[in-house]
Amino acid sequence: MTKKISYYIFNIVTAFAVTMFFSCKNNFKEVQQIGVLQNEPIGVAENMNLKYTDSGRLKANLLSPKMLDFSNRGFSYNEFPDGVILNLYDELNKKSIIVADYAIVYNGTDLIDLRGNVRITTETKDTIFAQQLFYDQKRDWVFSNKPVKYVSPTKVVTGNAFDSNRDFTSYGISEVTSTVYLEEDTSQ
Template sequence: MNFSSKKIFKNIVAISIVAMFFSCTNNSNEVRTFFTAKNLPVGVAKDFAHVYRDSGRTTSKLFALLLKDFSNRENHPYNEFPKGLKLITFENNGKDSITILADYAISYSKTLITELRGNVVITNHTDQSKLYTDQLFWDQNTDYFFSEKKFRLISPDNDIKGIGFESKKDLTKFLAKKLSGELITKEN
């Protein structure tokens, strides 16, 4: 048998490459642990757009320039929107809609609490009311907003300012604290 050194070298390289591929056996838990230890997201999406549908009906649309998925966190998994978000929700077959805008958001998966920060604007398109604040928490379990920061609520009838605010997601029933401004009430 006559083996050339070129063939022997090729065989050694091929065997080495195959051995390298089979020796790399990271399982998903090891990768997840690595990302968690380094405080890295398990996924990143740019120019993110997602449409939520229920029974073929569009219930909301979410847009974000950047989404970081930290669902690999064992105790407090979350999604971070460091460049802000825009969320449009549709009720009553699209007749009523709410738009939520913020410069930054972080949404915790286990508690379903979302913190919105920086130029937060909530718009109820049905009754033309708008809420402005710098920070707002949204409990998605109850569809309830709350804040202890300054706010301004503008509706066709009122322009209310204060510090501290709670309301349903559609801004129809609210509790405003430390009020200032003009408030018009109607008697039944």
């Protein structure tokens, strides 16, 4: 009789162990995320000075007091909550400067989304103002579908969209809402 009870207990323990074995799943990625909150960055950098070169030539320089690294996300990105200064250099090493209060760099698309008091100052001292602007690093293209204001030494143009090459030598303002020509200073 005790042999029979031992046999039943052995079968029950075996069935339980097999059930537990087959119910386990490989959740290594979930284990890696323990302690990392879903909405928290995987890293934080301060006083960023990132330089982008191509064929040994400096093409861009991104400066920011703080960067949050969200490369742990499915669509990874870096966030610059305290603003950025983006210096763009042309073939002759002339510099255009883009300043924004906030920025996001989407790693998969190489697109930089600049927001809040965006200002571009070109080598020729032309200035573009916008609330949002995008810089496509792959295509070397700057664009916005939000209202913009372009100020040059001779005129002020406002419009509802803007696009330009990275050197700002070829640009366009769409849906122009106003153009004001400035008088030249003839007193010199």
